[in-house]
Amino acid sequence: MSGTLLEQLVDALRCLPGVGPKSAQRIAFHVLDRNRAGAKHLAETMLQAIERIGHCEDCRTYTEDRRCPICASDKRDNSVLCIVERPQDVTAIEQAAEYRGKYFVLLGRLSPLDGVRPEDIGMDLLRQRLASGVIAEVILAVSTTMEGEATAHYVAELARASNVRVSRIAYGVPLGGELEYIDRGTLRHALTSRRDL
């Protein structure tokens, strides 16, 4: 590490996503000019977060406790399990929907070519959860990439083996989406998956 402390700060800021040399400089000056208190608080919170945030032992999302608030809550429905790929998917669903069930976070998706095997995305843990008899329905909210499809297929097989109902969230044209700007794959899917009125 060399240069002045200001140069070191500009350099270090580039670890943030989407921050190039120019924005790093802008952020550094902004912090020094106007918000040292806020930046101090940020730095301290960041150190704590990095140190203490790990994975929930039930659903594998991020949490600083053994179990995340959703898994620990007795107000959530234990019989419905929504399967997502990443912790941010949990946040997205929580912010958007009135979902009252629980989650299971894969932290990845099946990809034999990249060496990602079922046990790497928590399938052992999921199998146990499914076998426990508590879960009545599994909702798949994984991506529609090839790896996502493979993952969905694998989870569906697991669920069926335990006689658990499996569903998948709907894919199609977003609400308010203009057909003209929707990609072809989505539009094709929306047509073939049309529903009778």
Place this chain on the structure above:
Amino acid sequence: MSGTLLEQLVDALRCLPGVGPKSAQRIAFHVLDRNRAGAKHLAETMLQAIERIGHCEDCRTYTEDRRCPICASDKRDNSVLCIVERPQDVTAIEQAAEYRGKYFVLLGRLSPLDGVRPEDIGMDLLRQRLASGVIAEVILAVSTTMEGEATAHYVAELARASNVRVSRIAYGVPLGGELEYIDRGTLRHALTSRRDL
């Protein structure tokens, strides 16, 4: 402070310029997913920077030492002094030009209406520097706002009182700029300030 540590981190990230709730979330997850080491380094550097970076006692720019590297350097020309408004202006000139003189950073501009008086922008210090007899030329690189003009005028008077030559950087159409996209004020100035060839 409430909420999970992750929510606190998202909240704290919003002190950065241009970071709204969505990008704060994206940054928080990026850090936790992929770059805890980089973020730890950033947080530590930020704490150090906030703690230790103050103002150079000669030119008033940011530095963690008593004098900034430029003021402390014996390779820079003491007889030329470039007057800028902000520390980031020093960085901009250093990165762009082959300027070998020194700087003086006002940390603001004259604005009687907002209660910014000459002594608030270091004019006492500048007067002393000019009176010392070391400085032969002052280059004004302040903004072209009304406050910038008032500041330029004030500094020019100071310099003349000490028999120091005063110049101002050139304003006009940027190199490579298309006339069609230049604002009227700049274009008008470029015409009236035309130079014989």
